[in-house]
Amino acid sequence: MKALRLNPIACDGRGLCAELIPERITLDEWGFPIVDGTPLPPSLERHADRAVAECPMLALRLESVRPDRVSTRGRRRPK
């Protein structure tokens, strides 16, 4: 399954992503995205692809995740 991942360093809060996939991304009071990193249902994958492609800072990407290991901030330290 796929999930949205944000690079908070690259992100500068343009906010396009929240318009393209409001089901998974909202903006905080300063205009920075709050990303729901839970696995995407197939119905949202096209919207997610679009949000990733439209980000001018290339701060958003899709990551393959195992449904039982979901984190909102990338993967854990390697074991």
Added chain:
Amino acid sequence: MSASRLLAGVAAALAPSLDNHLALFGPLEPHDDLMVAIERAGLAGRGGGAFPTATKLRAVAAAGGLPTVVANAVEGEPASGKDRALLRVAPHLVLDGAVAACQAVGARDAVVAVSHESARERAIVETAIGQRHARDGRIQLRTAAVPGRFVAGEETALVSALSGREAKPTLKPPFPSERGLDGAPTLVANAETLAHIALIARFGPSWFRGAGTDDAPGTALVTLGGAVARPGVYEIELGARLDDVVDRAGGATRPAQAILVGGYFGRWVTPADARELRLTPEVLGAGAIAVLPADVCAMSECARVLTYLADESAGQCGPCVHGLRAIADELSSTGRGVRRRRLEELAGLVNRRGACRHPDGAASFLLSALEVFAEEFGQHAKSGRCGRQDVSVLPLAARPRA
């Protein structure tokens, strides 16, 4: 509860020379399987993360390519002085640990990283390296200095600084163990952690577990500050109770309002809870403990700390930049009384939203302050003041920006 392992040289009042080091600890022999020994010892990192050291070593060894080792003694936390103290009294123990770690992961060089402000400690380590001659075989040791900012000790920020870039965190993954200094798999280990490795390599895991508890084995260095009789760096057995540890520094000089454990990424503990709290690596973080007296305004203290943390944000991630400033501003409005719910909301808005743990640490500090100082914060909200003195007890660095 007291223990002198890393600080044995202090107890014996010895200068940190190689001769004294060898007299105290004996020579460091190459170890057959140091990773297993470290794993059995149950050593957890002493730089703040309390991550299992053996796991980190394995990740570096398994990454492929020629790895390298960084001894992290940057110690950006202003309430902490234990890594610098360790370098002053036992530089060879840290260097032994770096050498042993190099042997364990297959690295050929190690760098001891300090902040620019630690010129004295760097000179001591340089002298120590000079005394070791060919003792370390093919392993090269050197020192480096990086800007003394709070975030400069964060592992990815340190790797960046040592690579000639700005001392700012980078996104993980990749972890330094995968791609670190100049792209090499890099073991970034706290200086104290390496010193423990040096002792485990000599005396073994059973000896290491002879201090501390089953769940929290070994000793740890702590920096005791604030309103204590004898502020300074102490070596404690893990699992010790917080109130006993404060007593090591002569106890509180006046009745305590709360005790900060784990520095500015840590949490506040009431004196009553301090009688129950057992100090583990997770609780201790980087080992900074400070006592806040009952007659000092906690809100002003917390406002100063959060202002400091906001100033020390690397400025890379929006929620950290805006959120920490908003928290600091809210806490600084002691006159009209802070809005508790607003602070809780802000803590939630910054937590886990940065590339590093800087906003998470600030949120943890804030949330525990809201809980422990609820009564005082309530007084501010009601009457605009608490009647306590607005004086600075917690150490905050007035470091020049580099």
